[in-house]
Amino acid sequence: MRKGFFVTGTDTGVGKTIMSMALIRALDMIGVRAGAMKPIESGCGSEGGVPIPFDGMALKQTARMDEPITLITPCCFESPLAPLPASEIEMKKVNIPAIRNAFSKLSQKYEAMVVEGVGGLLVPIKKNYAVIDLAADIGLPLIVVAKPGLGTINHTLLTVKYALREGLAVAGVIINYTMPPENSLAEETNARVLDKICPVPVISIFPYLKNITDESLERTVRKYFNLQILKKYL
Ligand SMILES: Nc1ncnc2c1ncn2[C@@H]1O[C@H](COP(=O)(O)OP(=O)(O)OP(=O)(O)O)[C@@H](O)[C@H]1O
Numbered sequence: 622m623r624k625g626f627f628v629t630g631t632d633t634g635v636g637k638t639i640m641s642m643a644l645i646r647a648l649d650m651i652g653v654r655a656g657a658m659k660p661i662e663s664g665c666g667s668e669g670g671v672p673i674p675f676d677g678m679a680l681k682q683t684a685r686m687d688e689p690i691t692l693i694t695p696c697c698f699e700s701p702l703a704p705l706p707a708s709e710i711e712m713k714k715v716n717i718p719a720i721r722n723a724f725s726k727l728s729q730k731y732e733a734m735v736v737e738g739v740g741g742l743l744v745p746i747k748k749n750y751a752v753i754d755l756a757a758d759i760g761l762p763l764i765v766v767a768k769p770g771l772g773t774i775n776h777t778l779l780t781v782k783y784a785l786r787e788g789l790a791v792a793g794v795i796i797n798y799t800m801p802p803e804n805s806l807a808e809e810t811n812a813r814v815l816d817k818i819c820p821v822p823v824i825s826i827f828p829y830l831k832n833i834t835d836e837s838l839e840r841t842v843r844k845y846f847n848l849q850i851l852k853k854y855l
């Protein structure tokens with residue numbers, strides 16, 4: 622059976638990459654060697670015509686993988702867009718079988734996989750294929766990364782309930798501070814409200830880190846992650 626997590630978010634820029642890195646460290650702490658993938662990445666850099674997927678590279682480094690980056694991120698676009706419009710503009714197809722093959726290969730080598738999605742669940746990849754379909758194909762339970770402030774209850778419940786209704790497993794939610802706290806009333810109450818009404822548990826309220834390094838991530842995971850929730854899926 623495949624083990625690991627598919628990391629999605631309520632939006633783009635909520636901290637999926639940083640939380641995927643934190644999850645790799647969390648699994649390491651539990652004694653599970655994790656590999657990682659960012660199967661499709663938009664807004665990639667380029668050097669001499671070779672695409673540079675920044676998220677894929679960060680995951681490769683955190684998971685200390687020696688596989689080529691093309692296996693970790695098989696599909697790159699330079700346009701900072703959802704994959705469907707990016708693929709139309711760049712006239713390049715998203716090759717889902719190649720992504721599935723890369724995932725199969727990596728999941729044979731690693732005990733668990735941490736796979737970062739693209740934006741949120743309904744981001745289009747192909748005309749009739751969105752991130753939720755990719756998540757279903759990959760077959761790992763979801764972790765939903767959410768913002769801490771006002772609006773997050775609605776966005777989180779929309780994401781979690783939609784995934785559950787589509788028959789996907791959702792391990793839990795991570796509320797992540799990509800910015801220093803505003804100490805707003807919403808920030809103070811959101812986790813409690815979600816704990817009460819969200820059908821899946823809050824795995825972590827992850828604080829803002831001034832310096833993101835392997836060490837600071839590990840220290841923060843140790844303090845702020847509920848590893849018991851993760852263990853249920855390993
Ligand atoms: N806990 C944190 N502390 C400090 N900075 C953070 C934290 N989480 C995320 N950030 C910063 O917020 C920004 C967005 O995070 P990240 O790139 O992980 O988001 P994402 O959801 O992966 O975005 P994308 O949709 O582009 O893949 C980055 O600059 C990242 O360094």
Ligand SMILES: [Mg+2]
Binds near residue numbers: 637638639737
């Ligand atoms: Mg990312």
